[in-house]
Structures are given as C-alpha cells and as structure tokens.
Amino acid sequence: QKEVEQNSGPLSVPEGAIASLNCTYSDRGSQSFFWYRQYSGKSPELIMFIYSNGDKEDGRFTAQLNKASQYVSLLIRDSQPSDSATYLCAVNPQYGNKLVFGAGTILRVKS
Amino acid sequence: NAGVTQTPKFRILKIGQSMTLQCTQDMNHNYMYWYRQDPGMGLKLIYYSVGAGITDKGEVPNGYNVSRSTTEDFPLRLELAAPSQTSVYFCASKNDGTYVLSVANVLTFGAGSRLTVL
Numbered sequence: 001q002k003e004v005e006q007n008s009g010p011l012s013v014p015e016g017a018i019a020s021l022n023c024t025y026s027d028r029g030s031q032s033f034f035w036y037r038q039y040s041g042k043s044p045e046l047i048m049f050i051y052s053n054g055d056k057e058d059g060r061f062t063a064q065l066n067k068a069s070q071y072v073s074l075l076i077r078d079s080q081p082s083d084s085a086t087y088l089c090a091v092n093p094q095y096g097n098k099l100v101f102g103a104g105t106i107l108r109v110k111s
Numbered sequence: 112n113a114g115v116t117q118t119p120k121f122r123i124l125k126i127g128q129s130m131t132l133q134c135t136q137d138m139n140h141n142y143m144y145w146y147r148q149d150p151g152m153g154l155k156l157i158y159y160s161v162g163a164g165i166t167d168k169g170e171v172p173n174g175y176n177v178s179r180s181t182t183e184d185f186p187l188r189l190e191l192a193a194p195s196q197t198s199v200y201f202c203a204s205k206n207d208g209t210y211v212l213s214v215a216n217v218l219t220f221g222a223g224s225r226l227t228v229l
Contacts, residue, residue: 008151043201043220044154059169088153097142097161098169099218102151 006102019076029094117221134202143185
C-alpha cells in the first residue's frame with residue numbers, strides 16, 4: 001500500500017462548479033497534511049495545510065480532515081480555468097521530518 | 112529575498128558523466144531537502160539535511176550524494192549518471208523540524224532543475 005494515495009485523474013469540472021480532490025494515507029499517526037498546487041513545468045506551491053479533524057476554509061478552498069478514516073480532501077468552490085493544475089497531497093508522518101507526497105491529481109476546469 | 116535558488120535549470124548528461132545540482136537558500140532555514148519528480152508522479156525524497164554538517168538518506172538515495180557545509184548551500188551530486196536519473200529535481204527548505212503550525216514553517220521550493228541523461 002502506498003503511503004499517500006490520490007486518484008491521478010484527470011478530474012474535469014465545468015467552470016463555476018465545485019472540484020473535490022481526495023487523498024488517503026497509511027500512517028495513522030500522521031500529524032499534519034498539506035495541499036500543494038503545481039502548474040505544468042513549475043514547482044509546487046502551498047495552498048493549505050490542516051492538522052485538526054474537520055474543515056478549514058481559506059477563500060475558495062476548503063480542506064477536510066478525517067483522521068479516523070485516514071482521509072483528507074480539498075474542495076475548490078467556483079472553479080476557474082486558472083485552477084487547472086496538478087494537486088499534490090502531502091503528509092507529515094508520525095516520525096521524522098520528511099513530507100510524503102502523493103502522485104497528484106490532475107484537475108481540468110473547462111470554460 | 113531570493114528564497115531557494117537552483118542551478119542549472121536544464122542539463123543534458125551522457126551516461127556515466129557526473130554533475131552537481133546547486134541549491135542555495137537565503138532564509139537561514141535549517142532544514143533542506145532534495146526531491147525528484149518523474150512524469151506523472153509525486154515527489155520522492157532523495158536526501159535531506161537538518162543543519163550544517165548533518166545529512167540523511169530519503170526514499171531514493173542510490174546514485175546520489177549530498178553535503179551540507181553551510182546553512183545556505185545543499186548541493187546534490189550525481190555520480191555515473193544513468194537514464195533512470197532523468198527527472199526534474201526540486202530543492203526545498205524550511206525553518207525547523209516541526210510541520211506545525213505556521214505557514215512560515217512549510218516547505219519553500221526552488222524552481223527545479225530538469226535533467227536528461229542520454
């Protein structure tokens with residue numbers, strides 16, 4: 001089992017819709033969780049991080065964490081074509097200071 | 112404030128050649144990391160460092176070496192390049208060992224170095 005799993009996509013949504021990106025992780029003791037956005041040919045950039053169960057909102061983005069189910073998600077409301085990118089889920093395991101990344105989900109927002 | 116600077120941006124190597132990817136950060140970060148990203152894949156950790164003089168292996172260290180003589184610099188050495196090392200390499204840094212709870216304490220990435228081994 002991979003440590004951090006994401007559906008590779010592509011996930012296609014129409015402009016203005018809600019995009020839902022999902023991630024599961026294997027280390028039950030993981031402490032903190034991150035969503036990065038990566039445009040083609042660019043480096044990852046942080047969108048949000050979350051460490052408590054529940055929801056965390058920042059503008060059009062909402063991160064959701066369920067530690068019991070070992071599941072973290074990212075919702076993007078009012079999706080825009082500029083949101084088209086690869087979204088990487090990253091998890092900080094219980095031991096160590098090394099983020100573990102998922103393979104990423106490709107999101108395509110169609111106008 | 113330049114952040115994390117990587118050089119070169121692009122490089123083509125022949126099989127068996129060696130080279131060094133340079134990484135410099137000007138944020139006085141203690142922790143530095145080297146990742147590689149293959150097409151359609153996430154980032155895999157090669158090596159990391161928790162401070163000057165201290166380095167440790169990540170998930171995929173074979174074929175690479177690192178050193179950390181200063182806080183600012185964390186070069187990645189490729190010895191005897193192989194086609195399997197064709198990838199995009201990212202250097203990243205952060206302030207300290209905790210991943211919580213400040214946005215200032217998350218990874219800052221360099222722009223990446225695209226390496227092709229033929």
